Amino acid sequence: MNSSKSKFWLTMALIITACGGSDASETTNDTVANESAVVNTTVASETATKSLSGEILIDGSSTVFPITQAVAEEFTILYPEVNISVGVSGTGGGFKKFCPGEIMIADASRAIKDSEAELCKENGVNYLEVQVGIDALSVVVPTSNTWATCLTVDELTLIWTADSSVTNWNQVRDSFPDAALDLYGPGTDSGTFDFFNEEVTGEAGSRSDYTASEDDNVLVNGVSGSEGGLGYFGLAYYEENKDKLNAVQVDAGDGCQSPEAAFEGNYFLARPLFIYIAESAKDLPEVKAFVDFYFEAIDAIVPAVGYVPMLEEQKSESLNAWLEFSK
């Protein structure tokens, strides 16, 4: 942390001298040069055993972002000289930079599509896909909703399918009261939307007459403020708003399951979260150290940022794949 702070002041000093004009610059330049020499030597002695430097470029899914950011934050404490940048371009946007070789690691909340894999192949970019965690999509209603505690997948399909005529809760199930159905969900660009519709509406696709937002906090406020509200988004946003929202259990044929069942691997709307590592980057010592560290850290970090940790066998599978790849 200290070195990051001295870097801040150093950069500020450089900026100020750059603006300062020519007359004052000579003396200030000297002091800056001295200071930076001091900074460099102290940093070097501190990290003599861990002298990694370089740059790691990461981009992709906004769902995986909190995990990667947290790992990067912890990594920075160990290796302050490695510059890491993490962007949020969405899963698709991430692959658009990954396949032409602009970045080294892509965050993804779904597996790579054939068209994207094709692009990687054209550019000669080989990669490894490893799972790093699980996100449980939560179907939520406001706490004032007392009837919808469990919905079957068929009922969800009935509600969300393209051109669905369902506008009232009593059309979903006969025992439900007469209350207008008010739907909220993510926009079409999001990986959450893709996954939900793959699992629930299938070929038919999603209806479009619902309130869509890429900002999950907007969805939280929308659902909680509407008597007949229904929406879906990632588990983290439900966990933080349990006082306003109830998670609907989902019945995929073998009983009602709450999103928390994803911890045992039993939840229908659980999706894997991935990172993709470029083969050309795996030999760079800083990238190798970063991914190694990623696997050390995810046990603690994934639950801390609101996601579901992988099951033991999934984790060892991911780790073995990486060890094999990075040999």
Added chain:
Amino acid sequence: MNSIKDLTKTNKEKAPKEIIFLCVLYLSISIAIITLMTLIFDILSTGSNRLFSDYEVGLVTKQQINNPQDFLTSLDSRDPLKAGIGPAFVGTLWLMIIVVFTTFPLGTGAAIYLEEFAPKNKLTRFIELNLTNLAGVPSVIYGLMGLAVFVRLAGFGRSVLSGGLTLTLLILPVVIVASREALKAVPDTIRQGALALGATKFQAIFRQVVPSAIPGMVTGMVLGLSRAIGETAPLIFMGALTYVNYYPDSPLSGFTAIPIQVYNWIGYPQAEWKNTSSAGIILLLVMLLTMNSIALIIRNKFEKDW
């Protein structure tokens, strides 16, 4: 002594229509002011605690946080109480420097040409029309253009230089229009006086007209700059990054900026992030108000009354 105000004062009896009209006027101005006050109050009440108080964080190992210096100099974090705005702050400073060094020569140069040298023909009118239109183009469009031209074509990559140049394009029309107004405000007698004393056109313009117009030009520049640093949309298109663990140290390094950092923080599910992003907004507001005050001071101090 016979301004409208004085005339209405002598006629004490107000017609009912007049009173209604005045009420409507008061209402419109109060809506604008109340909105602004509510916004500022909301931001200050949620953010000032995060920006100014000292506290300890950490469940097991405690870490002392001393604000505001820690907020201003720390890296971003997954913990809303530890997250700092350092790289974004420095990124915004870099953007400002690049914008100033490119906009000032380009903007004043174009304005001086158009106002003093350009022949009054169709081409000039076409250029003027385009400038006015450019000033109204949404900022996202500039972002797309910056992505195509600076990031891809010129090969600057997703760097602070590309971002700064895009913002330059964004405010250039505004700066040119403001500089032209400043030049227009210089009375023609100054030009003619200089010419009559034997100065060449070049001397008249650069020794008399432009120096008199500088305060107006600088004011336009500072106002344009304060617009630029609040922009998010073009920078998102440029691929300004969301998390960086380093400070930009050259025009070609990757960067993030304050508005992007705030936008990212506000999207998190945890409630504490609201305070952290408000603290970021306060910083941005302080920067904006400082710049606008500088513009005001320059205008009041150096403006000549002809």
